[in-house]
Amino acid sequence: MSVSTIEYGQLPALLLRAPDGAEATITLYGAHLVSWKPAAATGAPAQERMFMSRLSALDGSRAIRGGVPVIFPQFAERGEGTRHGFARTSTWRVLDSGEQDGAAFAVLGLNQGDLSPQASSAWAYAFELALRVAVHGAELAMALEVRNIGTHPFPFAAALHTYHLVEDVEAVRIAGLQAETLAITDKLDQVFEGIAGAIHFDNGADKLLLQQSGFTDAVVWNPGAADAAALADMDDEEYRNFVCIEPALLGPATLEPGGVWRGEYRISPAV
Numbered sequence: 610m611s612v613s614t615i616e617y618g619q620l621p622a623l624l625l626r627a628p629d630g631a632e633a634t635i636t637l638y639g640a641h642l643v644s645w646k647p648a649a650a651t652g653a654p655a656q657e658r659m660f661m662s663r664l665s666a667l668d669g670s671r672a673i674r675g676g677v678p679v680i681f682p683q684f685a686e687r688g689e690g691t692r693h694g695f696a697r698t699s700t701w702r703v704l705d706s707g708e709q710d711g712a713a714f715a716v717l718g719l720n721q722g723d724l725s726p727q728a729s730s731a732w733a734y735a736f737e738l739a740l741r742v743a744v745h746g747a748e749l750a751m752a753l754e755v756r757n758i759g760t761h762p763f764p765f766a767a768a769l770h771t772y773h774l775v776e777d778v779e780a781v782r783i784a785g786l787q788a789e790t791l792a793i794t795d796k797l798d799q800v801f802e803g804i805a806g807a808i809h810f811d812n813g814a815d816k817l818l819l820q821q822s823g824f825t826d827a828v829v830w831n832p833g834a835a836d837a838a839a840l841a842d843m844d845d846e847e848y849r850n851f852v853c854i855e856p857a858l859l860g861p862a863t864l865e866p867g868g869v870w871r872g873e874y875r876i877s878p879a880v
C-alpha cells in the first residue's frame with residue numbers, strides 16, 4: 610500500500626510510501642507535511658529532512674511548529690485576518706491518493722464549508738484549495754492550487770512555510786535569493802521578491818535544489834536565540850536546528866471568479 614492512514618500525535622494523518630522507500634507524513638489538520646524521508650541507499654537508515662519542534666502542539670489546538678505549514682489566505686500579519694491565515698489550522702479532506710510514475714502521492718482539499726464558522730465569516734469568499742504532495746527517490750514535490758468558485762474577486766497570499774532540518778544553522782548557505790550567498794548568523798526574517806531561478810540550499814551536510822513556480826517570492830526565517838526563547842512551542846535551543854525557506858506569493862494577488870492560481874515547489878538533490 611503506497612498510502613495508509615495513521616495517527617501523528619493525536620492527529621489523523623496519511624503516510625505516503627513510494628516503492629523506492631521514500632516517505633512523507635501529512636496531517637489532515639492543516640494539510641501539514643510533518644515528515645519527509647527521502648529513499649535511502651540499500652541498508653542505510655532513512656533520514657528525516659523536516660524539523661519538528663519537541664514542543665509543538667499535535668492535537669489540533671494550535672498550528673503545528675515544524676514541517677510545512679500551508680499559509681493561506683494571508684501571510685504573517687500582512688492583513689486583517691488570522692496570522693498566516695486559516696489553512697494551517699483547518700481540517701482538510703483527502704481528495705485522492707495512490708501511486709503514479711513510481712511516486713506515492715496524496716491530494717488534500719479545503720473549501721469554505723470546511724472552515725470554522727468564525728473563519729468562514731471573517732473571510733467570506735467561495736474558494737477551493739487543493740494541495741498535492743508526492744514523494745519519490747530523493748525528491749519532494751508539492752503543488753498548491755487556489756480556485757475562486759464564487760462571484761466576487763478575492764485577494765490572497767500563499768506560502769509553503771518549509772522548516773528544513775539542519776544540524777547547525779550557522780553552517781547553512783543559501784544561494785539564488787540575492788547577489789551574495791546568504792548565511793545565518795543571528796535572527797533573520799527576510800523577504801526576497803521576484804525569485805528568478807532555483808535556490809541552492811547547502812544545509813551543512815547536503816546540497817539541495819529548491820525550485821518554485823507560481824510562488825514569486827521567498828521568505829527566510831530563523832528566530833535566533835532571543836525570539837526562540839519567547840516562542841511557547843519551541844525549545845530554547847531548537848532554533849539551531851532549522852531554517853525556514855518559504856516559497857511564497859506575498860501579493861496579495863487577486864483571483865477573479867472562475868480563476869485558478871497554481872504554485873509548485875520541488876526539493877531535490879543538487880547534482
Ligand SMILES: O=P(O)(O)OC[C@H]1O[C@@H](O)[C@H](O)[C@@H](O)[C@@H]1O
Pocket residue numbers: 672685692693770798799828830855
Ligand atoms: O509563529 P508563526 O505564526 O508560525 O510565524 C513564524 C514566522 O513565520 C515567518 O514566515 C515570518 O516571516 C515570521 O515573521 C514569523 O515569525
